[in-house]
Amino acid sequence: DARVTQTPRHKVTEMGQEVTMRCQPILGHNTVFWYRQTMMQGLELLAYFRNRAPLDDSGMPKDRFSAEMPDATLATLKIQPSEPRDSAVYFCASAWGTPKNSPLHFGNGTRLTVT
Amino acid sequence: GQQLNQSPQSMFIQEGEDVSMNCTSSSIFNTWLWYKQDPGEGPVLLIALYKAGELTSNGRLTAQFGITRKDSFLNISASIPSDVGIYFCAGQGARYSGAGSYQLTFGKGTKLSVIP
Helix, strand or coil, X not given: CCCCEEECCEEEECCCCCXXXXXXXXXXXXXXXXXXXXXXXXXXXXXXXXXXXXXXXXXXXXXXXXXXXXECCEXXXXXXXXXXXXXXXXXXXXXXXXXXXXXCEECCCEEEEEC | CCCCEEECCEEEEECCCCXXXXXXXXXXXXXEEEEEECXXXXXXXXXXXXXXXXXXXXXXXXXXXXXXXXXXXXXXXXXXXXXXEEEEEEEEEHXXXXXXXXXXXXXXXXXXXXXX
């Protein structure tokens, strides 16, 4: 089964440190998403890319978060500097086309703890 | 932005019972998706619905796209312990269904516990 791969699975870091999360979308998928999941807010869309170009990053705090796709097989989400309120599970997901022809496939997430 | 109200938030049921959960919105949706999330994993797609009135089954799961296009429900028949998890609905609103658009709204989830 093709799947979205995320690394690392878990990350514990101290406040102020830089955090980088990586995602390998399913081969052939041209749309990549970053979501954040917390108990309080549920799944929140941070950013999404189509053909490596950012289409919407309005959900992302711009002062500390950045998302990029250096190539079609790698998406990154960086937090610098990290804060305790960033503790959450970060999911990458990928698809091609639209929801009408390609449902979203999620990775297993990176659980981030900022102390 | 668009919001989805998913209910119930949580439910405890006996093994063998049927389960029903739903999502509603004040806006019209063009696509409804139902996902299940197991602990420590990402959501996995269960059922996708694309037309108003559509009723689709996947094993013991059945989901329907409401006629008004503002709601959807998911039923699980004869629940078993492995049905435990969080179920999410997600939809693409008509406002966000432009060519090439992929804007999904997620419900907050229904946490299902099954008592053996």
